[in-house]
Amino acid sequence: MGIRERIRETGESDLTDVLHIHASAFGQQEEAELVSALLADPSAQPALSLIALTDAGPVGHILFSAARLTESEIPYPFLIMAPLAVVPEAQGRGIGGELIATAVRHLTKAGVALVFVLGYPQYYSRHQFEPAAKFGLAAPYPIAPEHTDAWMVRALRPGVLGSVRGTVMCADALNKPEYWCE
Numbered sequence: 561m562g563i564r565e566r567i568r569e570t571g572e573s574d575l576t577d578v579l580h581i582h583a584s585a586f587g588q589q590e591e592a593e594l595v596s597a598l599l600a601d602p603s604a605q606p607a608l609s610l611i612a613l614t615d616a617g618p619v620g621h622i623l624f625s626a627a628r629l630t631e632s633e634i635p636y637p638f639l640i641m642a643p644l645a646v647v648p649e650a651q652g653r654g655i656g657g658e659l660i661a662t663a664v665r666h667l668t669k670a671g672v673a674l675v676f677v678l679g680y681p682q683y684y685s686r687h688q689f690e691p692a693a694k695f696g697l698a699a700p701y702p703i704a705p706e707h708t709d710a711w712m713v714r715a716l717r718p719g720v721l722g723s724v725r726g727t728v729m730c731a732d733a734l735n736k737p738e739y740w741c742e
């Protein structure tokens with residue numbers, strides 16, 4: 561494309577652009593409202609919010625929020641990736657993949673152990689996510705049996721995946737059953 565995107569952490573002044581990216585990518589307001597709520601939610605910390613910009617303007621955004629395991633005191637942070645969006649006119653250029661890769665580098669350095677996502681298995685398996693249920697890690701709400709593989713995990717720290725089990729608890733803003741029906 562000849563257009564190089566730049567990825568950086570968001571600040572408060574990016575909020576309008578971030579919400580626009582989600583409304584445009586998803587064609588509805590629900591994900592933008594979720595992003596607003598998560599960015600204002602103390603229980604979502606530690607969080608990571610990255611925006612992708614091109615010369616043409618803001619084109620992508622990814623958000624991670626805190627998670628923990630029921631009945632387990634784990635000394636490493638777990639995060640949930642939700643949502644990820646790239647505006648329709650910039651899709652298919654690798655921007656979604658770059659947002660994931662940049663976030664993973666950042667989170668690995670920060671000592672995050674596991675990252676979870678509920679999403680398209682064919683897309684996220686390209687980015688080293690694998691079904692979480694086989695490791696005994698359940699989603700905050702039951703996932704319909706036909707979509708079990710959509711609840712996925714990626715290990716950023718060796719030795720953690722397989723050594724912990726339980727149900728993942730998400731931030732308050734994400735803790736609504738309607739966000740968990742894939």
Ligand SMILES: CC(C)(COP(=O)(O)OP(=O)(O)OC[C@H]1O[C@@H](n2cnc3c(N)ncnc32)[C@H](O)[C@@H]1OP(=O)(O)O)[C@@H](O)C(=O)NCCC(=O)NCCS
Nearest residue numbers: 585586644645646651652653654655656657679680682683
């Ligand atoms: C999903 C999304 C973030 C991908 O961003 P992107 O910048 O277009 O992704 P990339 O360029 O890194 O990757 C594109 C590849 O992923 C594939 N892909 C995109 N959406 C996919 C999906 N739902 N299932 C499987 N593969 C998908 C594309 O076909 C393309 O494949 P190719 O490389 O073989 O041509 C973007 O399409 C989007 O914002 N969609 C609407 C919102 C959404 O669904 N968000 C994800 C919620 S889980």
